[in-house]
Amino acid sequence: MSFSGLGMHLGTLSRLSQAKSRSLSAENPTGGKGLGALAETGTNMHCARDLGGRPWKISPAIVIKAGTTVTIADISGPGAIQQIWMTPTGNWRTTIVRIYWDDQATPSVEVPIGDFFCCGFGCDDGKNHTGANFRQLSSLAVCVNPGSAFNCYWEMPFRSRCRITIENIQPADPKDALRGSMSLFYQINYCLTAVEADCAYFHAQFRRTNPTVPGTDHVLLDQVRGQGHYIGTYIAWGVHNNGWWGEGEIKFFMDGDTTSPTICGTGTEDYFCGSYNFDVGKEHGGYREFSTPYAGMHQVLKPDGLYQSSQRFGLYRWHIMDPVRFDTDLRVTIQALGWRSGGRYLPLQDDVASTAFWYQTLGRTVFPVLPGRDALEVI
DSSP states (O other): OOOOSOSOOGGGTTOOOOOEEEEEETTBTTOOTTOTTOOSSSTTGGGGTTTTSTTSSOOSOEEEOTTEEEEEEEEESSEEEEEEEEEEOEETTSEEEEEEETTOSSOSEEEEHHHHTTOOSOEEOSSSOOGGGOOOEEOSSEEEETTTEEEEOOOEEESSEEEEEEEEOSOOBTTBTTTTOEEEEEEEEEEEOOOOTTOOEEEEEEEEESSOOTTSOEEEEEEEESSEEEEEEEEEEEOOSSSOOBOOOEEEEETTOOSSOSEEOSOHHHHTTOOGGGBOOGGGTSBOOEEOSSEEEEEEEOOOSSSOOSOEEEEEEEOSSSOEEESSEEEEEEOOEEEETTTEEEEOOOEEEEEEEEEEOSSOOOOOOOOOHHHHOOO
């Protein structure tokens, strides 16, 4: 079989393929061959008024009004998404990305756009002002670059169709149609090619527990049915207590596990490939941010002495080299656990917002209802 052009890495870069490279953007919203830079209207139409119109930069972005959903990709397969770049303005928690595979009625990806790109705390006012919440993230799967450049390199194969939508759930204002609107700059790079039978479908799901309930684990993922493998976790963690907050263990219940998991971690910082509280000593700055190819704590947001009163942390862990494989079902949980006096564990009441990433066969996993706008908001 000839090389499909999928599974790219340094060792396959020299190989020829019959795969067809395509790209979606506001300058070529259909991805059609030879159909880029043909826009006659767009967000920058006025900027090219002295240059004679096309092929100058006419439509680099789209505007998504409050309370509306826009389809930014509708691709006939077979093929695979290979890279996504986005720069969204507005509130990143109230902008929802959904991805549907092969004419599914329900999405396989449903996540606030910031959390999908490991930025659960933040927004952009459209003037490149992301504030103190911006932190660069440099990993193999996701990169976040100045000032609000979201990138992911998850390979997402599909067989008959890929559809991607963006919803702006800010409330519409009947007196001002532009109030609450957002701009989205985007580029979706993909190829049209044969997809092998053993390629599974990319999934991502958001959940939030605020506050966590003492004695109950936060659920990252549940009701997964089918064969697949878990590939990553992002958590935006808001701490509500003093002291260390990461004694909790992650647990993977798979293939019929009930009360006891097959895989159990040893602590939150251990799961995210750190140790000893990510703490290098107060004299050296305390918590140490880090961003590596497979894991990191790239956001440490500290109280500002005024209105931001709690600590917040952004953590990611990619199972690229160690996917957690399951045959029939999967449930993933993590505990919010700190310390009380006398060397005793303290079940915490923290704000844990998680995004789970995995591949699986289609058709049998039910997503929970996404929280409403107020329940998504970071306060």
